Amino acid sequence: MPIRLIAVDMDGTFLNSRKSYNKERFDKLYQRMVEKDIRFVVASGNQYYQLRSFFPEIQNDIAFVAENGAYVVDRNKELSVGEMSAETIEKVLKIFRDLNAYPQLVVCGKNSAYVDLSASDYFYEKTREYYHRLKRVASFSGIEDTIFKFTANFQEAELPELLEHFRKEVGDVVSPVSSGHGSIDFIIPGLHKASGIQLLQKEWHISDEETAAFGDSGNDIEMLQHVAYSFAMANAAEPVKQAAKYLTASNNEDGVLVAMERLLEME
Known part of the structure; x- marks a missing residue:
């Protein structure tokens, strides 16, 4: 065929x-x-x-x-x-707040991607290589956009343990998957x-x-x-x-x- x-x-x-x-x-x-x-x-x-x-x-x-x-x-x-519910967004944000990991989090929306003001200039510029539309925000809560993914960067050696942790904590509302080079994507199930x-x-x-x-x-x-x-x-x-x-x-x-x-x- x-x-x-x-x-x-x-x-x-x-x-x-x-x-x-x-x-x-x-x-x-x-x-x-x-x-x-x-x-x-x-x-x-x-x-x-x-x-x-x-x-x-x-x-x-x-x-x-x-x-x-x-x-x-x-x-x-x-x-x-796709679109994540407000409840899902808040649940994922909470786990990153608890990990103090906002500086390495990217919130991905239809109109733009977003990073926290606490993110370094280096992280912002590296992220721009993958997200041509990127904005800094003072708060991830209340972003006026259709949000359909989160992504975060970690050390490669940490990934297996972190993936297990994320699947346990938020696996009921998002699917954490490795996307290469130390990145984990949190996607809408299905x-x-x-x-x-x-x-x-x-x-x-x-x-x-x-x-x-x-x-x-x-x-x-x-x-x-x-x-x-x-x-x-x-x-x-x-x-x-x-x-x-x-x-x-x-x-x-x-x-x-x-x-x-x-x-x-x-x-």
């Missing part, structure tokens, strides 16, 4: 360690995809506005599963917008990259057997388990490799583009 949809994670997957990709090589592949009516989907935990910036020429022609599935947009048309892909598949009448996906981190696992052609990067975390059916080269070796070429040849 021919491939009709290819979904890619960005950091650690489509993007190399310099936060770029082989544009000339991808452009040639994308033209072949257009000719074959194969959809290209960017599926990432990052902000929609940041993701668009990587594809200036085609950003209005492709689909985005942003914020780990909370915001799904197809050719500038919103298909799904809204993840796989749910976003499913929504697009339904919209386009594309089956799981006609879909390929690429990832490297814990927040890619549902997506990789969902599709027939699932690829883990050579640099992926071990649980991600176990979830995928296939392995490709690392993100610094154009691993996604290498596999895409093979998928198109398979056509």
